[in-house]
Amino acid sequence: MDEGIKRTIKEYILKEFLPGERPDALGDSTPLVSGGILDSIATLKLVAFLEERYEIRLEAHEASAENLNTIEEIARRVQSKKG
């Protein structure tokens, strides 16, 4: 797993959705969707960020809780898309 991808995603989530939160409060396995950090618009923003930052395209069914619920899962999805 590319630690750089995880770090970038974590920084983005902290900046956009958890302003003022301590970085150590957000772990690689913190539940983002089921934990209420990512709602519908936050997910749109995150997907847009990932697609632009990593030049990938996430299909409709890929923007689901299974793929976006933790930083670990998001990073894995990004890495598999990057090839």
Next chain:
Amino acid sequence: MNFSLTEEQKTLRESIVRFARNELNEDVVERDRTQTFRRDLWTKCGEMGILGLPIPEEYGGSGLDPFSTAIALEALGYGCGDAGLVFSISAHLLPCVVPIGMFGAEEQKRRLLPDLCGGKRIAANAMTGPGTGSDAFGMKKRAVRDGKGFRLTGTKMFCSNGPIADLAVVFAVTDPEKGYHGGITTFLVEKETEGFRASQKFEKMGLRTSPIGELVLENAFVSEDAVLGGVGGGAAVFAHSMDWERILLFATHVGTMERLLEKAVEYARTRTQFGQPIGKFQAVAHKIADMKVRLEAARLLVYRSAWKLGEKKSVSMDASITKLFVSESLLETALDTVQVLGGYGFMTEYEVERALRDAIGSTIYSGTSEMQRNIIARWLGL
């Protein structure tokens, strides 16, 4: 960004304006009164290529980019005085035909798009449940796995084109545990499906030539190939549909605003009171000047957002800004046009009171103004 129209776009605009004026405006006052949808006009729009503007030609569409689609729809809104018909066309094209073109499997596109683009079949988007509206995903419709397909149960309210639809794009919950993210799936449900029927028809204040009603699903079985965008992909399909709808449906309203402005200017230059045209009075002139400002600002927003759609960048916030501004501008312009025309504006035959009734829905459908402001605020990180 260069929004100068190419020769092709100018020709496209002129041909649609001419077509709409010549073919679509007959008996609109009476059709509005009787809530009559004219299927023959729909067929003509299909033959003209309007029902599949951005769909590739290989599937029966016109193959236009989103910006050219905006030009075409603006021309339709300008030339066609039947806002209900324009609305029905938009409700068919933007949240139904476009997502099939964007998310459909090859077989779905080949089987469905030619007739939808050609005017032989009509589509409806079934999103709103009886207890939902702005909270679109608080839906109760369920889709339960059954062998090689799903059984759909639930009611969809306020389905534009519902009473006349041959195909419905239905959103239903396939996994309540996941909720919005991965728990909603889009299904393409055809009219002939057992357990699927159009129910109650509603009467509206405006857009009366556009039929609207309930669609009911009672344990309706659809096979796996009715799924659009993959199981669990409903949220993304909906988001993309809304981007297109909130930009391109509102392109038609830019055309309407231009038509109303021209009407107000013409009246203000020829109607005299106290020995001079009423346009010479500052109170009237300023009202009309504001109409012009709103029109040009609305047009720029639509053009820029449509251009962004073509660039495949995220356009969700742009779509909400466009939708909010254009709808509120249209409403204000329609109200001001009635005021400028005074007593005549209040009369049915001048076709301005109808424009006002038609405009009122625009701040409600496709997400209310309040919801657009919520979305914009969320994108700003608030």
